[in-house]
Amino acid sequence: MDKVRMARQFTEAIPHAKALGMQFTDIGDGTAEMRMPYDERFVGDPETRVIHGGAVYALLDTTCGAAVISHPANPGATATIGLRIDYMRAATPGQAIRTRATCYHLTRTVAFVRAEALDDDDENPVATATGTFTVEGVK
Template sequence: MSEKERKAAQQFMEAIPHAKALGMQFTSLGDGCAEMKMPYDQRFIGDPETGVIHGGAVFALLDTTCGAAVMAHPDVKGTTATIDLRIDYMRPATPGQSIRTRATCYRVTRSVAFVRAEALDEDDTSVVATATGAFVAEKK
């Protein structure tokens, strides 16, 4: 990640308090792609018996990663907002492991950007959830 991308990512995270509260961190950003991770935290457990992270925390991570991918697209200027985001949960996240996400902004129209993403455990064995979404985006 370049210094310019690092600064943009930092500004993005500071503008979203819940992202900071959930411990989200960028691992890669640029050219319409973003990758983030969220460490396992007992505060985010949805099922105390199994220790599985709540789906809402996974959703928030995917939404944030998708928005970052839109902002990192070379044809987009300015900020973005979620219009629609569909999440398909494939399996529970593995208790004790960080969750990693990667998103790609694959199409930008005059005012809407389209994104695909996935969430995985840190060991990359299989997908926890997938996402497809539409975001407000002003084309350059």
């Protein structure tokens, strides 16, 4: 099975990804882009109508995992070791969140990933992420 298809199938099988409405917009060799539509159920502050940071975190984590799985040198699945999220600003109410992640380095047991979350304001990220993920024995 090719890596891109494997990453897509793995991610689409995750129940919380379905519940949050996550969708792939692009996936390639060690890269992934996803989108989560705005939904009132995911609002963290009823006054401002801003999406909860936990939903943004989940989208970034899922996108990063897909980037690791789709990397041509990764022989299998992955799990998050650590993920640091820096929230830069509140997401704009009513706008979808889009993420893009790149798996930029693999060792025999660890993958390193960078990602960002954006809404319609591509100039200023909502959040950025750096993470480490498990790898099953790169050869």
